[in-house]
Amino acid sequence: MSRLVLLSGWGIDARIWRPLEAHWPAGLEVTTPDWPGYGARPSLDDPADLAALAAAMAGDLPANAVWVGWSLGGLLAAALLDHLPAPRALVQLGMGPRFCAEGGIPPRELAAFRRAFARDGEATRQHFLRWQLQGEPAPRAAHRRLLDLIGRGPGGEAATLAVGLEQLTTLDVSARLNAPPCPVRRTAGERDPLLAPALRQSADHRLAGAGHCPMVSRPDALAACLARIVRQPAPTEERPS
Template sequence: MTTLVLLSGWGIDTGIWQPLADHWPREITVTTPDWPGYGGRSPLAIDGNREALAAAMADVLPPDAIWVGWSLGGLLAAALLAHLPPPRGLVQLGIGERFCHPEGVSTQALAAFRRAFARDPGATLAHFRRWQLGGEPDPRGAHRHLQALVDDDVEAVTLATGLGWLAELDVTRPLAEAPCPVRRLVGRRDPLLAPVTIAGADRVLEGTGHCPMLTRPAALAEALVVLSHDMTASRQSSAGEVTG
């Protein structure tokens, strides 16, 4: 039995994962915990503090599971590898070592986005949700689906903390020193990723962008299962080499 822990991204609660519910094989167990500040959970008492985040997530990020972090969730999951017992594996979905990239979302673009957010958080969140759907085959339909799945009631302080993480987190070193197998999964048409990040992924989903859970849920679930089996085999092989 394999357990997957699915972790959402900026401005999105765990409702985003609902379309995958009918596509998991029997041997897969799935949990979808919310980050602090989402799904009715209290925001972090210390904004941007990784130790506080680790303490808040310790009970829902077990070491006997595979963590799947989407977008900002992938950066946070990688950052938490240094603060929590390591999982069986980590899948970064729709994200690289950092959010900003000269050929993707530039630091200047994110800075402008943060200024817009400070003026009008609600409108800026709505804009981002449409922006990230630009690579989907039917962006308008995907947006209607997204709106039906997720909650808009997220406090501005939580969103601002997340934007700070998007600007600051660079998990190049944590990934290089990861105590578990790591795999990257992306959509071919992801408008938030640089071409080099897409080209370097372990698996690429065709016909989708940043939100494959909305437009290609069956393909996403299948890819996650394949990567999970691959990481489990890799971990067992490494353990065998050590003991042998």
């Protein structure tokens, strides 16, 4: 049976993936573990410790699965390739080798966001939820659907969220992705406001009519895309042309 592991992004727990449940084809095993510090999962003593994160997530990230990391989850999943056995493939959804990129989110804007989070974390997180939905066809409707999924409570433990913003600022997985231990596929909404245009255009798969949150706006298209990726043969299964 083909296996997918779906990993959420900053400030949002695994409930974000629920809209895809109605669209998965038969024969696909899908799991949606929370990161430490999200949902009911306790945070790490040091949320910035990637080795500790790998140890905590090892049971949720098997080597015989395709890992799908959305937004910050895509950065963290790529970073964990240095700490865990490689999966069949890694899919970065709405993310490149780093969050701040030329033509995309400038470092100064993220720095201002971090300062705002230090003053009022929950208000800042709610602002981020609306901000990342700007590329969806109907942002207000998408925001209502998102809140219906995840509620209005804190998206995670404060220390974990603060470290997540630091990771968005500093984490760069370019070196790992230049020499990956498994196939890496990038998927992006064609209207993602958080990705630089060059990153959107160079993605292996682009989702029409979607922004940064295709699981909210286009769950059918995203599920079909991920199902196609997971059913591609692993490198050892590929036949020479």
